[in-house]
Amino acid sequence: MLNRLSTYLYLRPRLTLALLLLPPLIWFVVVYIGSLASLLLNSFFYLNSFTGQVVHKFTLGTYAELLEPANLSIFWRTTIMAALVTFADAIIAFPLSYYIARFASKRMKTFLYLAVTLPLWSSYLIRVYSWNLILTKEGILSWFLQIIRLDGVLNWFLNLPVVGGPSLAVSATGIFIVFAYIWLPYMILPIETALERVPKSLVEASSDLGASPNQTFRNVILPLAFPGVVAGSIFTFSLTLGDFIVPTLFGNSSYFIGTAVLSYQGTSGDIPLAAAFTMGPIAIMIVYLLIARRLGAFDAL
Amino acid sequence: MLSRKKSSTPGLSGERASWFIKLGTIGALLFLYIPLALIFLYAFTTETAAYTFPPPGLTLKWFPQAITNPDMLASLQLTVEVAVLATLMAIILGTLAAAAVYRGTFFGKETISFLLLLPLALPGIVTGIALRSAIGLMHIPFSYWTIVIGHATFCVVTVYNNVLARFRRTGGSQIEASMDLGANSFQTFWHIILPNISSALLAGGILAFSLSFDEVIVTTFTAGQQKTLPIWIFSQMLKPRNRPVTNVTALLIVLITAVPILFAQRLINQSSDTGETPE
Numbered sequence: 001m002l003n004r005l006s007t008y009l010y011l012r013p014r015l016t017l018a019l020l021l022l023p024p025l026i027w028f029v030v031v032y033i034g035s036l037a038s039l040l041l042n043s044f045f046y047l048n049s050f051t052g053q054v055v056h057k058f059t060l061g062t063y064a065e066l067l068e069p070a071n072l073s074i075f076w077r078t079t080i081m082a083a084l085v086t087f088a089d090a091i092i093a094f095p096l097s098y099y100i101a102r103f104a105s106k107r108m109k110t111f112l113y114l115a116v117t118l119p120l121w122s123s124y125l126i127r128v129y130s131w132n133l134i135l136t137k138e139g140i141l142s143w144f145l146q147i148i149r150l151d152g153v154l155n156w157f158l159n160l161p162v163v164g165g166p167s168l169a170v171s172a173t174g175i176f177i178v179f180a181y182i183w184l185p186y187m188i189l190p191i192e193t194a195l196e197r198v199p200k201s202l203v204e205a206s207s208d209l210g211a212s213p214n215q216t217f218r219n220v221i222l223p224l225a226f227p228g229v230v231a232g233s234i235f236t237f238s239l240t241l242g243d244f245i246v247p248t249l250f251g252n253s254s255y256f257i258g259t260a261v262l263s264y265q266g267t268s269g270d271i272p273l274a275a276a277f278t279m280g281p282i283a284i285m286i287v288y289l290l291i292a293r294r295l296g297a298f299d300a301l
Numbered sequence: 302m303l304s305r306k307k308s309s310t311p312g313l314s315g316e317r318a319s320w321f322i323k324l325g326t327i328g329a330l331l332f333l334y335i336p337l338a339l340i341f342l343y344a345f346t347t348e349t350a351a352y353t354f355p356p357p358g359l360t361l362k363w364f365p366q367a368i369t370n371p372d373m374l375a376s377l378q379l380t381v382e383v384a385v386l387a388t389l390m391a392i393i394l395g396t397l398a399a400a401a402v403y404r405g406t407f408f409g410k411e412t413i414s415f416l417l418l419l420p421l422a423l424p425g426i427v428t429g430i431a432l433r434s435a436i437g438l439m440h441i442p443f444s445y446w447t448i449v450i451g452h453a454t455f456c457v458v459t460v461y462n463n464v465l466a467r468f469r470r471t472g473g474s475q476i477e478a479s480m481d482l483g484a485n486s487f488q489t490f491w492h493i494i495l496p497n498i499s500s501a502l503l504a505g506g507i508l509a510f511s512l513s514f515d516e517v518i519v520t521t522f523t524a525g526q527q528k529t530l531p532i533w534i535f536s537q538m539l540k541p542r543n544r545p546v547t548n549v550t551a552l553l554i555v556l557i558t559a560v561p562i563l564f565a566q567r568l569i570n571q572s573s574d575t576g577e578t579p580e
Binding site for chain 2: 002003005006007009010013017020021023024025027028031032034035036038039041042054092093094095096098099103110112113114115116117118119121122123124125126127128129130131132133134136138139140143181184185188234235238239241242243244245248249257258261262265271274275278281282285
């Protein structure tokens with residue numbers, strides 16, 4: 001019986017292929033693409049503010065709501081935060097990636113690689129929690145700043161308008177630090193991959209032709225590492241756009257895209273507005289991915 | 302040549318790193334690991350109402366309290382059940398997709414990888430609110446299964462990537478030999494293919510499990526009133542009721558997830574080392 005079935009399938013490779021491919025394909029088309037389609041559909045519905053029910057009729061009104069100044073400022077705030085986090089991560093990641101790719105011995109390389117991937121896979125929430133311990137008023141950072149007599153600087157900084165707050169644990173700066181920390185491994189690995197691929201001969205040729213190490217770095221290594229930075233930035237940017245945990249825990253009342261979507265669908269049950277809101281990060285990411293592809297980022301993934 | 306020898310930053314030629322690179326490397330590593338070290342410390346603090354540093358005293362007494370806390374245990378159980386089911390689904394779907402992409406040539410083959418990656422690459426709230434709106438539109442009640450379906454969807458890609466890489470490394474000659482020697486497809490699968498991809502399945506499965514185990518963003522939208530462990534921890538972070546228990550749970554999660562992750566990474570590294578030698 002099994003033999004007959006086996007022969008039957010063996011003689012029909014297209015049928016075998018279809019049998020292999022169909023379950024995952026159906027799953028993704030129905031569950032995932034289907035959900036995205038229902039999201040799009042929902043964004044054209046609207047909420048009846050008297051009954052609190054979603055009205056299943058076509059309207060563009062929900063999108064018009066997005067253009068209100070309060071909502072536009074949410075988009076700006078989130079995008080600027082994502083850009084700053086991406087920039088900071090690129091700068092923090094570069095020396096470490098460079099060291100792994102160029103200088104580390106084989107054993108050191110394995111060790112550092114594990115040291116970077118472990119935080120990448122280990123609990124996101126616990127890593128966020130650890131910054132609660134650090135940034136809070138009575139925490140280690142204030143303690144340390146007091147010891148080196150810089151607590152005055154911290155107080156001055158917290159009194160600044162946009163970046164400050166009652167403590168670092170409740171401020172835009174806090175959100176920025178935690179985001180930069182959480183997504184850092186996603187930036188290190190692609191840069192490392194890109195640097196690994198810079199041929200040694202190219203570096204040697206550059207220096208043989210009389211370039212100083214700094215010139216070689218600026219004109220040969222940095223341009224070749226750039227696609228890696230762009231590849232890493234896809235993650236840091238996208239993950240920051242779509243997060244509501246960090247702004248909820250470390251922010252004041254000003255919304256980010258994630259917190260806005262969560263509160264619209266949750267407390268007010270306004271799924272259409274939440275859905276329309278989500279089209280923002282989707283549009284931003286599509287544009288971002290198109291630019292990234294032109295810059296050659298997908299080869300570095 | 303001369304300039305390279307004279308220079309104090311000869312790093313580019315590969316011999317030694319400049320102080321700037323070294324300092325940056327050490328700084329980044331400290332940045333990555335000091336917060337985790339603090340998780341360790343605070344699991345032992347005697348303080349219950351704040352995060353004072355240095356801790357006023359150290360104690361072991363929270364550990365028994367934490368591992369017997371009923372809320373924590375209930376959410377842990379739910380999380381493990383969900384993660385096991387999601388991982389199993391991811392293993393089945395991911396392996397099937399990898400096999401299809403490896404052996405076949407068909408229209409839209411490149412799109413498959415992209416499609417499978419999409420739930421991880423798009424911002425977390427997109428996947429979350431998309432599933433939420435589908436659930437709402439079709440009036441599906443929130444349950445255990447709504448969580449599992451969401452998790453399985455973004456876990457598939459980790460299994461798929463690992464298994465596909467393994468297929469490409471081992472090649473098809475063993476499978477052909479097995480068939481030539483008279484084994485049928487099922488025997489070949491059981492005796493040749495499965496042993497070959499087993500460690501890739503294990504590595505992909507572990508990573509899928511840990512992905513599901515601490516997912517919180519998508520889960521928030523698909524769980525309704527149910528509390529998985531990450532959602533429980535998140536609620537504790539928002540309104541701390543029992544800080545010592547949260548601290549200890551945080552430490553235990555770090556320890557419990559680190560070991561399988563390191564093991565999975567080892568499996569992946571080993572196979573890529575041995576796979577390169579024959580070529």
